[in-house]
Amino acid sequence: MTWNLDESQRLLRDSARTFMAERAPVAHLRALRDGSDAQGHSPALWQAFAEQGYSAVLVPEAHGGLGLGLVEAGVIAEQIGRNLTPTPWLPTAVLAAWLLQRAGSAAQQSAWLPRIAAAGTVLALAIDEAARHRPQTIATTATQTGDGWRLQGSKLFVVDGHVAEAFIVAARTEGGTALLLVPADAAGVRVERTAMVDSHNAARVQFDGVTLAADALIGSVADGAALLEATLDVGRAVVAAELLGLADEVFARTVQYLKERKQFDRLIGEFQALQHRAAELHCDLELTRAIVGAALDAAAVDPAAARLIVSQAKARAALTANRAVQEGVQMHGGIGMTDAVDFGLFMKRARVLQEWLGDSAYHIDRAATIAGY
Amino acid sequence: MTWNLDESQRLLRDSARTFMAERAPVAHLRALRDGSDAQGHSPALWQAFAEQGYSAVLVPEAHGGLGLGLVEAGVIAEQIGRNLTPTPWLPTAVLAAWLLQRAGSAAQQSAWLPRIAAAGTVLALAIDEAARHRPQTIATTATQTGDGWRLQGSKLFVVDGHVAEAFIVAARTEGGTALLLVPADAAGVRVERTAMVDSHNAARVQFDGVTLAADALIGSVADGAALLEATLDVGRAVVAAELLGLADEVFARTVQYLKERKQFDRLIGEFQALQHRAAELHCDLELTRAIVGAALDAAAVDPAAARLIVSQAKARAALTANRAVQEGVQMHGGIGMTDAVDFGLFMKRARVLQEWLGDSAYHIDRAATIAGY
């Protein structure tokens, strides 16, 4: 869990905290944004992730990775959240890495896992097709041809899609769901970068009759749906950790401001109405920390058995982060509305993380369905 | 509207305010409760309602009534709400009176409306069959026989059912919905009084093969469903006014307490956290007042066209009253939890009024459905 760490996990957390704060603080995002960076992330930083081992966290040791688990991924995500670090880490080193180590063929694993561990590639998951997350209803089709696949459809909100070397595409096919590895330079693939509110990176990707070899399939068609859901749940737990880190940071800055800012000849932190709101938010943060930790623990053991708690954690983290950024802006007053301070950036990023892999409404609904009502 | 009153409506409000406060304040309810009164309401008070004209409000002048409208009914309900007055007024003089004057045959109108106006009877609407309000799905059946009806089924939450002279029963029948007038002493009718949390009165009623003459039907079977819905919406708007009155009274008492009670050497009304909560509740009360008034206005013109705003008003009034009683008890601290003060009685009554004719969840859902989503 992000709170119940053993010694080596604490070391990882401390290293990630120092690393992100020094190498990729909010100013790093600002610089990329204000410079209208073509990639939207820093390849040098991504390389440094490899040096730190962050890109290798979920890659088995046999493939040059660290062979660690989701708790460690959560620890890193939390620090990314605190610093709004733009990095292809989550799609590549969490989603793709987890899926490949779980279900990839020996050839796929050898081809990709060492490169993921070394931050030598960027992979992106292409799932969503409409504005809202609905992974159960996929319109993109994969047709089995004589010696491979033909892929037709379009995807959006493909996080880091514009810099990906390849996509992992979920498609409907006879007998189930196909998860296909598609090189970005394959014929028929068209990538359009979408500038996002949070100055992070995503793309719309069209697959227009893309032909693929038979070995593009990850796992089996029969297991495809379950595999996709497990991968998404792994991602959701880690995104929840990123939201937690973001909310923690915003709250810490807000509490600090309450202790410094004077209005009506008093520190605004003396006003009881603000105190109570801050105290309630503290409670929200603590229970979010707790359930995000529990979700990471559970998903680390078996994502299929952790569906309920993962949805609860993602929903709760989204709600808490939303409240934290809103209170952060409100308690800062006008200055919170300016681009000069960081609160707007936190608010924007929180909104994207809320949406990503399903927002609170989606996950509250899913939790009810899983719980049987 | 309960706020946009003309001169005669203001006079009615002032009269009702004085009358309820003097003749039927909360102490009146306590006396009935503590004496375990067999009827659960005071027939003398009901008679006095007639003297004041309250029972005659919706009865046309031709039948000895005042021929007034729903706004006037709302004005009276508000004062009933303030005083938790136990009275069969709403089922008899609002629900039954409105339905009969709208759709009753000449014979039914002559038989019942003058007696309603004179508070010479009690009528009760028997709709609900399960714990939650679901008037769309009625299991009770009415079978047309050679010369009349045969009624089979059971009803619950029949407000004032244990003292009713007759029931208006909603039943499923071939071709639509039958609204049948059923004397309480008809063979096959079994009435069980249910003691309610708010010390008001209700019953479970069984109709076991009750045979009725053909003229028991109010209106037509084809119009039955629409007529039932309109009657319910009239009732909902008036219940919303009762909730508003209750919430207003609780809030007024709570604000008063904030100005009197000292803690930590200060009046508790000085604490900003409580001030802000009280100010928010003030807003809730004002917007509830406004929408309840608008709903009464609209339902007075045409209940069928007022379905959306009636559901919005009933939902909003339930939410506001709920918040008002909860804050009332909380801000009073321990003393609010004792039976010696009235807050518990307000809380209990608010809960029953919330449920009656559909709670906030029911009406929020209905509003969405009516609005087309």
Place this chain on the structure above:
Amino acid sequence: MSEIDSFRAETRAWLEANCPPEMRQPVKSEADTCWGGKRFQFQSEAQRLWLQRMGERGWTVPTWPKEYGGGGLDAAQAAVLREEMAALKCRIPLASFGIWMLGPALLKYGNEAQKREHLPRIARGEIRWCQGYSEPNAGSDLASLATKAEITDSGFIVTGQKVWTSYADEADWIFCLTRTSTAAKHTGISFLLIDMSTPGVSTRPIKLISGKSPFCETFFDSVPVPRENLVGTLNDGWTVAKYLLQHEREMISAIGDRDLPKPVGASAVERLGRDASGRLDEPVLRAEIARFEVDEAAFRAWMKMAATQARRGEANPATASALKYYGAELNKRRWELMMAIGGADALEWEGERSRDGAAARTWLRTKANSIEGGTSEVQLNVVAKRILNLPGA
């Protein structure tokens, strides 16, 4: 024909004859608004003409006295003018802080010379004004302002900084609260009118999180201001400011009523579709929207009720604070829901498809609703004190 009826007939005839057809089209974007002032670029000849004609008649400010450039109409006539303009769909000829804010203050607290000097030019849209109240270290506690106006023989020397001055970079003059005495917080403030072309005045736009810059910082570096530009009594500017703040809140709380945006529920169905039972195909989101729409309907009813009560003189003036509070929070909720409905589409920030991130930028803009014109916290304080009469608020 009664007097008011013939006024109505004349008004309609004049409007039909004088309001250019282009000025009867609905406003499409902020750019269609006419703000006037020395540097204003008219969007069209029709816009210029419409302002000129209405200004000449004094109908940009129908109820101001004629001698100050107004129309000299009484309340009933002004209502008729509003109704007839609405009937013909005439655009408002001039949007102006001079009309909305400074004018009322001058009419109440200005001397004769100030009225004759400034009001007609406001009415004709010749001078664009902005408001200099807030300061970096004041915020909600407006009266703690520090911009210094040193008293000299001929007037004042102003030094300091204002913030959140709307469109200061496009304004000609600014009305300002300044500190003329440090002896007491509220009674050491003076209300000054400052020509922004005076040397020493400079402005810098503030970039907001929405990416837009409707506000500025405005700096005063030893700016000389003549004595005749003091409005009201020296050191008693707070009285003028309070009067204007109340005015501003009423204005802001009325904004919500102007045009009803498309219902959230309808937008949601349009975008997300229905399930087999005919309901919005997102059960929890549907419940959140439906709950919001109940509150929104109730708020609309409240605004109507408050307007009626105000007309009758039955309203507590602090009701404007209650409405301002609730309306701001409601609009923030609306746009949180709109973002949820918009999903990934609403996260886009540039490009045609998203109209340059219109949804996201509006969503971010709404976060200021509960800060500008008095924070939600300040409004709740006002309600607690002035409506509920709670002690020592």
Place this chain on the structure above:
Amino acid sequence: MSEIDSFRAETRAWLEANCPPEMRQPVKSEADTCWGGKRFQFQSEAQRLWLQRMGERGWTVPTWPKEYGGGGLDAAQAAVLREEMAALKCRIPLASFGIWMLGPALLKYGNEAQKREHLPRIARGEIRWCQGYSEPNAGSDLASLATKAEITDSGFIVTGQKVWTSYADEADWIFCLTRTSTAAKHTGISFLLIDMSTPGVSTRPIKLISGKSPFCETFFDSVPVPRENLVGTLNDGWTVAKYLLQHEREMISAIGDRDLPKPVGASAVERLGRDASGRLDEPVLRAEIARFEVDEAAFRAWMKMAATQARRGEANPATASALKYYGAELNKRRWELMMAIGGADALEWEGERSRDGAAARTWLRTKANSIEGGTSEVQLNVVAKRILNLPGA
């Protein structure tokens, strides 16, 4: 076999031999709780025997020293005992404010004579204690208490009134905060032990909105109290009280963890059924329940986290206040939902069908959760001050 393993084996063997089968059945109602005391009516011989056997072994208070009637176990052994009792489903032999509250205070602040006098009788369930803290005009501001303890040669004369004394009408002794000096609010309070059979002590049950009377008013009319019944230093009773309050909050905040009630969602489906899509056939209620269950799951996770952190000594002591606050509000939400699910059935107040209005009475009872043991407002103040370190709370 390690020492702790052999302790476990012995413990299990002893429990199996000594815990009567009836005492291994789940508790059915409050009436099954053994409270002890002079006037307690045992529900069964098994209940009496179980208390006697556990009392003799000191296992009603496993970690208290043996010389005071305790079991003298260390933390690890006590954990084993708890685990083995849970494994055999043994009931708690004795519920007691003496154990939960007075005991810890006496162990820390009592003198040797007091410990020897009172602790063993608490351990054996011979004396039932109640707590006299709150007063009618004190409430959350506990330290403003007025019950006077006049100092005499032999001790004190106590006059005044307490309120919210749980089960005072069934208790033998009461531990009380009394005012021994009016010079200062917090430093004029003394902690006294009072035998309730002393002339001048009387109690009156308070009828609650749930219809039950677990609390009393307790009156002291010139009640003599010997000097040796003062715990701690004269005028320094607030120190003892604060220590106990902290203890109480931890206890209350831990209550939620004891047994998990049936999930609200499952109850709802059971009662209300599913629609064609398999969802609870009430879309908005379903959304409210689902949102609640997310918060409840998170709260449960938080309680576990806090327990772990407390064991490691990493917890801020004020965390108990945060948990107490949230748990109370959550439980109130739970019962609002349960009432909605129960609908008309849940509104019944008497009769077999509703088990005498069990749902409604529980619902009303939960409203006290945010008042008793420190109001939610007080807990938020504590969190703001002690965890967030906000100024001047």
